[in-house]
Every structure is written in structure tokens, then in C-alpha cells.
Amino acid sequence: MYTASPTRTPAVPVTASTAPAGGPVARVGPSLEVLLWLLVVAAAAGWRLIALGAVPAAAPEALRARAAWELAHGSSPGQSAGDLTTAVAALIVRLGGDGLPWLRLWSALCGVAAVAALALFRPYAGRAVSLGAAALVAVSPIAVAAARTLGPDSAALALGLVALWLILRLSFDGDRWALPWLAGVAGLALGTGALALAMGAIAALWLAAESVCGHPGVLQHWRAAWRDGATRRRALALFLIGLLPAVLRFGVGPDRLALAGLYDWSGAASDVPLPWHAPLTLTALYEPPVLVLGVAGALVLVRAWWRDGAAVRPFERLLLVWLVAATVLTVMGLRARPGHLLVLSVPLAFLGVSATSRALPFSARIRLRESGLPLLPVPMLLGFTALRVLAWAKVGAAPPDEMVGVLAVLAASVVLVGYALHRSWAALPGVLVAAVWLVSGWLLPNGAATVAFHNGTEPARGPRAAPERTALVQSVQEALAAGRSVSIEGPVAEALAWDLRGRIVPVHIGLAPDVDVAVIRVDAEMGYPATGPGAVTVMERWYPAAPDLLGYVRWLVSRRGWGDVAALRARAVAPSATSQGRDAGP
Known part of the structure; x- marks a missing residue:
């Protein structure tokens, strides 16, 4: 019979008897566990807080940054200007902070808090699994990019994780205070973004699935808490308290009252939407090891659930529902920003570490004395292959004769590995998982570093602000300082919104008005005489449209996109010179 209140013993370390289904996990003492959690949170803080201004802001972040800056200086932003993160950023500027790093600070702190919040799931996922998932999210390039961008996604993820933990506490522990706190977090989350609403919908779907699939006990504590009048009153009061900053984040006024979460969910505040296959493509581009481990963990759980439903714990069923529902949501439309893909990254991290914990017992079966000698040449062979592939990526082509040689080297490596494992095939799952983790050890930190500190071609961050735009900005500022009339075309004005903060510049659509200087797109030029610098690239947007192995390797090394x-x-x-020429004509 289903039990809705599993025993929770946080003080007991993870052993073979308390580990997640699938095999024992290495014993972790309390003091070592605390140290490891501090290291993971410190790593997350480093990736998210150091040099926050290293990458310039491009549209649409530039628009949010300018809205926060103007709000701090007394302007009315209107309902579409941003969420609670924008309001907090404006408060930081009002208190003395200035510049893009200060505007991004709150989002970065929320990203660190989201990693730390994964510790709340220790009683349900297991200590080792929670720690491993937190380590993967800490160095996730997608999570780092979202945290280092002024936007609602990091705050929405942190609140969504806290809300999910409160749901688990009420469902399994019967903590009636969890319902009022959940209501307060839900009210506050309405002022963030669509990501928090998506996590709430996933949790509701899981509760419904548990009830329909023959486990109605999970709802017992919810019914008991709802029947308690005092609990209902506390929940309503905390919901209204949480809703106040979400509604009044920009002050009181008809043009300032809006729930950013619902506004974002409706798509009205969306950036340029990503393609429908963005969840799989971006995850495969930045985090292929996490994708492989997460899918493997999901398949293992589905197989165990098919054989014996009781072998899969409620939290593992939650992970399966989370992964499927998040995939459907992102494919169907929740992909306006790369940060929305965080709803997919977190369950993949949990499932990947779960798959690792199930494969660890197999790795102990390998016989190193018999298998070690044939494996010695393998690292050298793989190193040679990697060097040749890097050389091909630089030139963009692979000579046929060299390709044959590299394929022969790979075949030799496979033969050597097969010979080494021929007496201990049972160790193969452990070896494969170890190989994936070795790749993760380089790929994820490298991706996080390039996203955080380099202004390369990064689809996880959205559009790229081109460095050469500064010449155009300087030309506009000089024209304004000289008292000349200036107008900027709409798309260019959005891209330069942050660079031209504090400047009131008219924006035009279509034909340039009769002004001294007009900044227009190159493809919209209609014979106007040039002034200032020539045509410059203001912003770039790249997304991998087709698979290209050499292009992918080149992108990994130089961060230059293909296609x-x-x-x-x-x-x-x-434009005024043109009109004067027409007036002076015959």
C-alpha cells in the first residue's frame, strides 16, 4: 500500500539501506557533506558573480537594463518593462550602484540561491544525488548564462525550487505550515517569469498523476491542511503578502500594475522565440553529457517502473513527470529565452546523477590487473584523434587520407577497450558513465567560462552585442553634444538602448525623418549621404540550424558559429543633406 509519509532521517548518512533504488552510494559523513556543499555553492557564486560586466548587454537585455535605470531615476516603466528582478535592480541603482554589473547582481544572487536550494531535496532524492545535481547545475552553461543576464529566470527558478520543496514537505511529512508558505512563495513568483509558473504546473500534474495512478495517499495531507480553517487563513494572508511586491513592484498607478509572471507566460513580453527544437539542440550543444546521463537515468526508471511500480520512489516519479512535461512545455512554446530551458536542465541533472549512482556498483567489477595494460595506449590514441579533429576544425575541412587514418586509430581504440573488458563486461556501464563524467569535467566548466567571461557567439545568452557598435554610439553622442538633431531606427534603438541611456533620442520606423543625423539599418539605406563611421555591426544572433561536427568542434574552441x-x-x-540637395535643384 502506498505510504504518504516516508521516514525522514536527515542525520543518518546515505548507506546501502537508505540510498536511492539502484544500488548503494558511497558513505558521506555530515562534516564532509557540509564541506562539499560549501564548495559547490562557492563554485556557483564564482561563475555567477565574478566580472558581471564582462559581456556587454544586447537587446532584449539592453531594454530591461535601461528600464531599470530609468525607473531608478524616476521614470514610469509601464507594465512590459520587467519583473521583480528589474525592480530590485532599479533599487540597487537608486542606493548607489551604477553600471551593468550592479543591475545584474540580483539575478546572479538568485542563481546562486537556486543552486543552494537543491540541498532542500536531500531527504527525498538522497544526499549524494542532490549534491551531484547541484554540482551539475552550478557549472551548467545555460544556468550561468541566465544568472548573469538581467532577467526573471534565475529568480523564477529559485522560487520554483522552494515551492516544489514545500509541496514535497506537505505531501510526505504533513507539515501544515508548508501550505501557507507555499501560498506566499506562489504570490511572489507571480512577479517573476513564466519559468516559476511552469514548475507549478509540473508539480500539479505530478500530484494529479500520483492520485490517478493508484497512489491517492499523496493527497491526504493536502486535504487535512485545507480543512483546517487556521491554515487556510494563514495561506490567504501569506499569498496576499507575497502578491503585493509582485503587483506593486513599480509603485502604484494604472500603468504599473501587472503580474510579470502571467505577462511572460502569455508571450507578450517574449524575446525572439527560439526554434521548436531549441530544448534538445541547446542542451546537446552545451551539456551533451548531462543530456546523455539524464536520458539514460530516465530510461532506467521507466524500465524499473514498467517491471515493478513499487521499485520507483515518488520523487523519482516526479523527476519523470518533470522531464516529460518540461519537454512538452518548451517544445510547445516556453522557449522565448534560453533561460526558460532551466526547467529542463534541473531534472536532467537529477536523473543523470541517479543513473551514475546505479552504475557505480558495476565499476567495481573491472579487473584492473588484467585490463590495465591494454588500456595504456588508449589515452594517447584519443589525444591524437582530438588534435587532428581540432586541426580540421580550424580549416573547416577534413582531408580524406587523414580521415581514414583517424578512423583506423578510433577502431584500434575500440578493439583495445573491448579486449580489456572482455573478461569483465559487467563493468561496462560503470566505465561508460565514468567516461561521460570525464567529458563533463572539461566541457561544462569550459562552456560556463566562455558564457560568463567572453563575448563570443553564445546562443545560450541570446543575441551578441558587437564590439564595433561603440564607434556608432560615440558618433551619436558627439552629434547630440553638438546640438544636432538625431533619430534612430527602431531595431537599432533597441540594440543600443543601454549604451544610450540618459539620452532622449527620437525613434523612427521606416523612412528617416528630416534630421541632421539618422542611424538606420544598412539594408534600409536609400541613398542618404553618410556621416560618421561607415556601416558597423551592432548585434549578431546565431543559432545552429544544421548539425556540423567540425563546426561544433570549432565553436567549442573559438566560439565562432557555423552557418x-x-x-x-x-x-x-x-537625411537633411539629401532634402537640401533636392531643394537646391532645378
Whole structure:
């Protein structure tokens, strides 16, 4: 019979008897566990807080940054300007912070808090699994990019994880205070973004699935808490308290009252939507080891659930529902920003570490004395292969004769590994998992570092602000300082919103008005005489449209995308000179 209140013993270390289904996990003492958690949170803080201004802001972050800056200086932003993160960023500027790093600070702190919040799931996922998932999220390039961008996604993820933990406490522990606190977190989450609402919908779907699939006991504590009048009153009061900052984040006024979470969910505040296959493509681009381990963990759980439903614990069923529902949500439309894909990264991290814990017992079966000698040449052979592939990536082509040689080297490596394991095939799952983790040890930190500190081609961060745009910005500022009339075309104005903060510049759509200087797109130029610098690239947007192995390797090394790159190019022209020429004509 299903039990809705599993025994929780946080003080007992994970052993073979308390570990998640699938095999024992290495014993972790309390003091060592605390040290490891501190290291993981410190690593997350380093990736998210150091050099927050290393990458310039491009649209749409530039629009949010300017809205926060203007709000701090007394302007009315309107309902679409941003969420609670924008309001907190404006408060930081009002208290003395200035510049892009200060505006991004709150989002980065929320990203660190989201990693630390994964510790709340220790009683349900297991200590080792929670710690491993937190380590993967700490160095996840997608999570790092979202935390280092002024936007609602990091705050929404942190609140969504806390809400999910409160749901588990009420479902399994019968903690009636969990319901009022959950209501307060839900009210506050309505002021963030669609990510928090998506996690709430996933949790509701899991509760419904548990009830329909023959485990109605999970709802017993919910019914008992709801029947308690005092609990209901506390829940309503905390919901209203949480809702107040979500509604009044920009002050009181008809143009400032809006729930950012619902606004974002409706798509009205969306950036340029990503393609429908973005969840799989971006995860495979940045975190292929996590994708492989997470899918493997999901398949193992599905197989165990098919054989014996009782062998899969409620939290593991939650992970399966989470992964499937998040995939459907992101494919169907929750992909307006790369940060939305965090709803998919977290369950993949949990499932990946769960798969690792199930494969660890197999790794102990390998006979190193018999298998070690044939494996010695394998690292050298793989190193040679990696060097040749890097050389091909630089030139963008692979010579046929060299390709044959590399394929022969790979075949030799496979033969050597097969010979080494021929007497201990049972160790193969452990060896494969260890190989995936070795790849993760380089791929994830490298991706997090490039996303955080380098202004390369990063689809996880969205559009890229081109460095050469500064010449155009300087030209506009000089024209304004000289008292000349200036107008900027709409898309260019959005891309330069942060660079031109504090400047009131008219925005035009279509034909440039009769002004001294007009900044227009290059493809919109209609014979205007140039002024200032020539055509410059203001912003670039790249997304991998087709698979390309050599292009992927080149992107890993140099962060240069393959295929077509959508570039916004602009130049400053003088429409008034054209009109004067027409007036002076015959």
C-alpha cells in the first residue's frame, strides 16, 4: 500500500539501506557533506558573480537594463518593462550602484540561491544525488548564462525550487505550515517569469498523476491542511503578502500594475522565440553529457517502473513527470529565452546523477590487473584523434587520407577497450558513465567560462552585442553634444538602448525623418549621404540550424558559429543633406 509519509532521517548518512533504488552510494559523513556543499555553492557564486560586466548587454537585455535605470531615476516603466528582478535592480541603482554589473547582481544572487536550494531535496532524492545535481547545475552553461543576464529566470527558478520543496514537505511529512508558505512563495513568483509558473504546473500534474495512478495517499495531507480553517487563513494572508511586491513592484498607478509572471507566460513580453527544437539542440550543444546521463537515468526508471511500480520512489516519479512535461512545455512554446530551458536542465541533472549512482556498483567489477595494460595506449590514441579533429576544425575541412587514418586509430581504440573488458563486461556501464563524467569535467566548466567571461557567439545568452557598435554610439553622442538633431531606427534603438541611456533620442520606423543625423539599418539605406563611421555591426544572433561536427568542434574552441549568422548592421546618415540637395535643384 502506498505510504504518504516516508521516514525522514536527515542525520543518518546515505548507506546501502537508505540510498536511492539502484544500488548503494558511497558513505558521506555530515562534516564532509557540509564541506562539499560549501564548495559547490562557492563554485556557483564564482561563475555567477565574478566580472558581471564582462559581456556587454544586447537587446532584449539592453531594454530591461535601461528600464531599470530609468525607473531608478524616476521614470514610469509601464507594465512590459520587467519583473521583480528589474525592480530590485532599479533599487540597487537608486542606493548607489551604477553600471551593468550592479543591475545584474540580483539575478546572479538568485542563481546562486537556486543552486543552494537543491540541498532542500536531500531527504527525498538522497544526499549524494542532490549534491551531484547541484554540482551539475552550478557549472551548467545555460544556468550561468541566465544568472548573469538581467532577467526573471534565475529568480523564477529559485522560487520554483522552494515551492516544489514545500509541496514535497506537505505531501510526505504533513507539515501544515508548508501550505501557507507555499501560498506566499506562489504570490511572489507571480512577479517573476513564466519559468516559476511552469514548475507549478509540473508539480500539479505530478500530484494529479500520483492520485490517478493508484497512489491517492499523496493527497491526504493536502486535504487535512485545507480543512483546517487556521491554515487556510494563514495561506490567504501569506499569498496576499507575497502578491503585493509582485503587483506593486513599480509603485502604484494604472500603468504599473501587472503580474510579470502571467505577462511572460502569455508571450507578450517574449524575446525572439527560439526554434521548436531549441530544448534538445541547446542542451546537446552545451551539456551533451548531462543530456546523455539524464536520458539514460530516465530510461532506467521507466524500465524499473514498467517491471515493478513499487521499485520507483515518488520523487523519482516526479523527476519523470518533470522531464516529460518540461519537454512538452518548451517544445510547445516556453522557449522565448534560453533561460526558460532551466526547467529542463534541473531534472536532467537529477536523473543523470541517479543513473551514475546505479552504475557505480558495476565499476567495481573491472579487473584492473588484467585490463590495465591494454588500456595504456588508449589515452594517447584519443589525444591524437582530438588534435587532428581540432586541426580540421580550424580549416573547416577534413582531408580524406587523414580521415581514414583517424578512423583506423578510433577502431584500434575500440578493439583495445573491448579486449580489456572482455573478461569483465559487467563493468561496462560503470566505465561508460565514468567516461561521460570525464567529458563533463572539461566541457561544462569550459562552456560556463566562455558564457560568463567572453563575448563570443553564445546562443545560450541570446543575441551578441558587437564590439564595433561603440564607434556608432560615440558618433551619436558627439552629434547630440553638438546640438544636432538625431533619430534612430527602431531595431537599432533597441540594440543600443543601454549604451544610450540618459539620452532622449527620437525613434523612427521606416523612412528617416528630416534630421541632421539618422542611424538606420544598412539594408534600409536609400541613398542618404553618410556621416560618421561607415556601416558597423551592432548585434549578431546565431543559432545552429544544421548539425556540423567540425563546426561544433570549432565553436567549442573559438566560439565562432557555423552557418548563417543574422547580423544587424547600421550606419549614420544625413537625411537633411539629401532634402537640401533636392531643394537646391532645378
